[in-house]
Amino acid sequence: MIGLKGTLNVIDNSGALLVECVNVLKQKVNNGWGSVGDEIVCVVKRARPVTGQTSASAAKVRQGDVRRAVIVRTRKAVRRPDGRFIRFDDNAAVLLNNKREMLGTRIGGVVSADLRMKGWGKIVSLAPKVV
Secondary structure, three states, rough: OOOOOOOEEOOOOOOOOEEEEEEOOOOOOOHEEEEEEEEEEEEEEEEEOOOOOOOOOOOOOOOEEEEEEEEEEEOOOOOOOOOOOOOOOOOEEEOOOOOOOEEHHHHHHHOOHHHHOOOOOOHHHOOOOOO
16 A cells, blocks of 8 residues: 555666655545555655766656656555465555656566556566566
């Protein structure tokens, strides 16, 4: 359950390391809390430093940028249809552009299998492990 001011790790190669949620984009279900597969608006709190040797296109985000993201892991347990509960060690997200496409080209971590059911098959296909 991710709400206002919740922090998430970024697991793609967009250049951001840590983001803070400022809004959950969905209908009036669940009173403003986001779960796996929900889209959020977030602020980049920590990003990889831009060195002089890398090109400007290598760092896609900077600290303070407002971006959209999709939640891929949560600490709060999520119930599966077969009755199992799945919970992760941290909260994580993948950054998106305005067209709901991934900002990065790689994913470096485990993602939830619930993403496939919510229409984020591209993220699931790029992830090294799906739980």
